[in-house]
Amino acid sequence: MLARASINVHDVFSSDDTVFVVGGTDTQSNERCLIFQVHPEKLELVKEVAFPVRGSSEYGGLVRVVDLDERRGLAVVQLLEHFDNRLNECYLVYLNTGDSKSIGRLAGDFGFFLKNDVLLEPHVP
Numbered sequence: 001m002l003a004r005a006s007i008n009v010h011d012v013f014s015s016d017d018t019v020f021v022v023g024g025t026d027t028q029s030n031e032r033c034l035i036f037q038v039h040p041e042k043l044e045l046v047k048e049v050a051f052p053v054r055g056s057s058e059y060g061g062l063v064r065v066v067d068l069d070e071r072r073g074l075a076v077v078q079l080l081e082h083f084d085n086r087l088n089e090c091y092l093v094y095l096n097t098g099d100s101k102s103i104g105r106l107a108g109d110f111g112f113f114l115k116n117d118v119l120l121e122p123h124v125p
Contacts, residue, residue: 002041002043003019003036003043003044003045005023005034006025007021007032008023008025009021009022010023011020011023011064013065013068013070015070016038016048016099018037018038018070019036019038020033020034020035020068020070020075020095021033021036021060022035022065023033023060024062028045029050029061030050030051030052030053030054031054031062032048032049032050032051033048033049033051033065033095035047035048035049035095047095049093050098051077051098051100052091052093052098052099052100053077053091054079054080055080056079056080056081063078063079063080064078064080065078073094073095074093074094074095075092075093075095076090076092077090077091077092077093077100078090079091088106089102090102090104091101091103
């Protein structure tokens with residue numbers, strides 16, 4: 001076993017040396033992000049961040065992490081409130097401090113923390 005998480009996990013993000021696990025413990029508490037450091041034989045929990053925003057009670061307060069930038073410690077979080085979740089407001093969450101700010105509602109296609117624009121890269125058959 002690499003690690004244990006005391007939450008019901010629904011999103012996992014990873015980089016070369018860090019794993020981000022997102023979930024919640026119950027419908028009454030805010031969801032959280034557990035940040036693990038990767039070691040050869042285990043994952044070490046280094047930080048736990050409670051998201052300062054909650055989705056609607058009909059969705060158990062759930063949020064969806066739309067994207068995560070591990071280098072800068074940023075996550076785009078969308079509250080689950082409606083059948084069409086693309087209409088819901090999003091928040092930028094600073095994983096180092098737990099602070100957040102609204103970035104508005106999503107409209108159309110989106111990408112937040114892309115390193116390269118894959119549509120501009122040459123296509124190799």
